[in-house]
Amino acid sequence: MRFAVFSYLLASLQTIVTATSVQGLYDLVQRRLPGHSEEFVFTLNETTCANSTDLVNDSFTVATGANGSIAITGNSLSALATGLRRYLTEVAHTDVYWFIDSRLDEITTTLPRPNATITGSSIVPWRYYFNTVTFSYTTPFWSWEDWEKELDWLALHGVNLPLAWVGFEKILLDVFQSINMTTSEIMPFFSGPAFQAWNRFGNIQGSWGGELPLQWIDSQFELQQKILKRMLELGMTPILPAFTGFVPRTLTDVYPNATVVNGSQWEGFPTEYTNTTFLAPSDPLFTVLQNLTIVKQIEYYGNITQYYTLDQYNENDPFSGDLDYLRNVTRGTWQSLKSANAAAVWVMQGWLFTSNADFWTNERIEAYLSGVEVDSDMLILDLFSESQPEWQRTNSYYGKPWIWNMLHNYGGNMGLYGQIANVTINPIEALANSSSLVGFGLTPEGQQGNEIMYKLLLDQAWKNTPIDTSSYFRSWAQTRYAEGVSVPTSALPSGVTTAWELLRTSAYNNQNLSAGNAVSKAIYELAPNITKLTNRTGHHPTTVTYDPQIVIQAWNELYRAATQQQRLWESPGFEHDFVDVTRQVFSNAFLSSYESLISTWTASTIDSPPSTKETLLSQAETLISLLHTLDAILATLPQFSLEPWISSARSWALLNTNTTSFTTSTSLQDQNLLTYNAINQLTLWGPTGQINDYASKSWAGLVAGYYVPRWETFLEYLVSVAPEGYRDEEARARVVVVEMGFQKKRKEKRSPWRRKRLQYCTYGCMHERQQTNTTHYMASKYKPYP
Structure with a gap:
């Protein structure tokens, strides 16, 4: 141990490095608004406390400076950055977002100036x-x-x-x-x-x-x-x-x-x-x-x-x-x-x-x-x-x-x-x-x-x-879709704000915590079963805590708005939201269709007419069709696809070997580990499925390549034993535990690598060995879903 260095560093611990510069904020503006950093003036007035351990709330002002600059003053760098965002959202009508990145490039060449002073103070430090x-x-x-x-x-x-x-x-x-x-x-x-x-x-x-x-x-x-x-x-x-x-x-x-x-x-x-x-x-x-x-x-x-x-x-x-x-x-x-x-x-x-x-x-x-x-x-x-x-x-x-x-x-x-x-x-x-x-x-x-x-x-x-969440959601929609000052919020179709108001009062307004206290999970992401998929509560609820028709109405309003103003289809924010709401509509539809199928199956008896099996087959085909259609919709945007998750994992193997191709055994080994690791988390979550489907995602490629085969296997067997299967305890038990061959239909539409992958795919209670093989196989053979 280097005791001299150790002692020196311990002594230095009494003083935290506090040198402060506003250059980082100018750099942020340059990254997100190239060419405009000189139009801003950031002034830092740090608060001095009698007791250095006291925590101070942050505050800022935003105004047009005497020299025509956009002047932002604050008592901390965080206050200045928050003031910058207030300028962007309230004056320039734009923002930065997850998935769709910065929309600041939509601001006109000349940045608008504040007409009045904007102030803000945090209520917590x-x-x-x-x-x-x-x-x-x-x-x-x-x-x-x-x-x-x-x-x-x-x-x-x-x-x-x-x-x-x-x-x-x-x-x-x-x-x-x-x-x-x-x-x-x-x-x-x-x-x-x-x-x-x-x-x-x-x-x-x-x-x-x-x-x-x-x-x-x-x-x-x-x-x-x-x-x-x-x-x-x-x-x-x-x-x-x-x-x-x-x-x-x-x-x-x-x-x-x-x-x-x-x-x-x-x-x-x-x-x-x-x-x-x-x-x-x-x-x-x-x-x-x-x-x-x-x-x-x-x-x-x-x-x-x-x-x-x-x-x-x-x-x-x-x-x-x-x-x-x-x-x-x-x-x-x-x-x-x-x-x-x-x-x-x-x-x-x-x-x-x-x-x-x-x-x-x-x-x-x-x-x-x-x-x-x-x-x-x-x-x-x-x-x-x-x-x-x-x-x-x-x-x-x-x-x-x-x-x-x-x-x-x-x-x-x-x-x-x-x-x-x-x-x-x-x-x-x-x-x-x-x-x-x-x-x-x-x-x-x-x-x-x-x-x-x-x-x-x-x-x-x-x-x-x-x-006031009503006003907040309305401003969110207007800023997200207005494309800065180039398209005034008044020019937006009313459907975009109506849609978000519908979402605000339904999906975003859960007050029944006994039915679900966190983000819901789609049941098609879970291992198929005849019980225990619906009405789940707690941290991964499958219970829908709102009227699904309201989300459909919101979808219709978004679609109607885009037909009235075609440029919305070119808006990354609108594209993301439209796919996201569509995903939820499909999730709710799958849940409803599944409940109908289970109701038909459990009500069947040996004396049921042949039409019962035909009904079950039709309901099963509806479920699979929903998933295939959903996968195609999700594939339209990278943030709803498995590919970026896998590609980013593999990229680290490339980075580690400083090469552009996997030509060495080390790089191949790292590639396989990172890819397997990434897929295992989404699926088995453990060496043999210890926390199966905990981190499941509605991602293109995962839906068609992993969830669809599980459901096809399950539904094929369910239909094959109906209607007598429900009264036959042994046959009914096999519905959730037996291994079955995979559905033959549509195989001709699948490429050989997809057919091979399906042979390793799992559902419900398949043997641990086969579940593990599935994740290993997907990790080594995964390709972006075409």
Whole structure:
């Protein structure tokens, strides 16, 4: 260990680097509005506090300067960036978006000037973003170009406290090597790129399908350096990872006296991949590793933050429920952080208190949190505030600062969904009733859709009364489709605002949390069965909490608007929304058609006329036809296709080998691992389907190549045993467990590679071996759906 460097870095921890420049905002304008950066003047008036630990709300003004410039003044870089977006949306009538990128190029050559001063003040000092698992469900294969767009979006929407997990495996590798562990002892601990979040959480260890490549670790580390530099340029305080205590099993080979316990099994994973080894915070080695982790990041990134994310019991219960044990775990962890960085603040997801509520009684929660003896040394993310808030039952986490968050989405599910009342009224009420609430945030498992809900909460952080959602949705539609000042909002067909009003009052206005408290899942993404597909509630609901006819009306309004104004078909925002609403219409139609088929099948008897089987066959064909048509519609836009997900995974193998073709065994091995990893997450989610279909997607290629064959197999057998099958218990049982040949019809329309892939496709309760073969085969043979 280089003790001189170590001591120097520890000494430097007392002062966070705070040099501030507005150049990052001029660069942002140049990236998104080339040639216009000189028309803006950003003036930073940083607030000076008597107590440097005090948190200050941000504020800005936007006006036309004396020299004709667009003058934006604020007390922080985040305030300036938010003021810039207010100018863009309210004066220039444009914005930046997910999937469709920046629409700022639609502004006319001469930028419009504000006619009056625009002001804004945040009502909370922090605007937080990311869930640890977002880095696996959404960003694992992102390029720097993807991150540039994301970071610009975050800055413009006022986010100033983002999680920054990318490349942490490089830090851990260096840390473990520094205590005399070899690379061969460390690497088997790491999980694949699409599953690293749960390795970091201590839920799983190891990688099925192949070991994580060293080149991947190095490339991600380089990416993290770029991400952090840009975060700082845009006024964000990154939250970096701390050492949690999860270690390779081989640690005890090097340190046989280390105090370790094995975590519990997670989600039915075999012991090989779970029961992660946990080093007790009371062990002196824990503090050594914590110091090394913090110092190593300062050495690589600079002394850029005092906030560190650290979660030790995500969906795993502690070794003991004894109150003193729980208190000592947090005290030891907190003390290790403070020894590494005297200014450190422990950021913790409060999800454990929700997911494992049976274990975490209020008495245990209080004991656990009390181990951090200085309240301001901890920041808790109330992860699912809109549906399952924990801050109320824990008396605002017993005085610890906390952030109100909207989780909204599990596993990247794609249904239209929102709780407009809960994300506007509830955080305002929480702010009035909790003195330790210091921020609003977004914690989606997957950043997959429903962008309006995410913008809504971030905008609510700048308004001290609940936002009028009717006006908000109308402005959203007008700005999204108006193409800047070149097309005034008054020239838009009324159907676009009518459509969004219909969506606002239906899909985005769920108030029945018992029927579903997060984004819905389409049942065609689930393994076919005769039961348990409909009326699911909770985090992956299949229950439709609104009248499906209203969404059809919204679709009709959008279509009618496009017939009245043909240019809408050329609008990326309109194209995206039209496909997205169409996807939801098809999802609802499939659900209704499935219910009709099951009703027909269960009502059949041996005495049923031949027409019953004909009816079933017709209903089955309707279901398959819906899926094929949907796949073709989804294929019209890349954001609704499997191909970009796979291509981005493969691109990292190309990057690692610095070549444009897979000609070496190493590159082929990496390509296969990354592709298999990407597909496994969407399908089996585990070596043999431990969390099957959790992260399913309505993506072209996945619908036709994976879901259709499952449903064809299921429906063919269902029809083949009707009507006598329902009364024959043995035959009925085979409906959900038996392996069957695949439907012969339409095979002539499938290319040989598709026919081969179907032979490995799975449904419902197929054998584990065959399920695993399916994912391996799709990973090695996947081609974009034609």
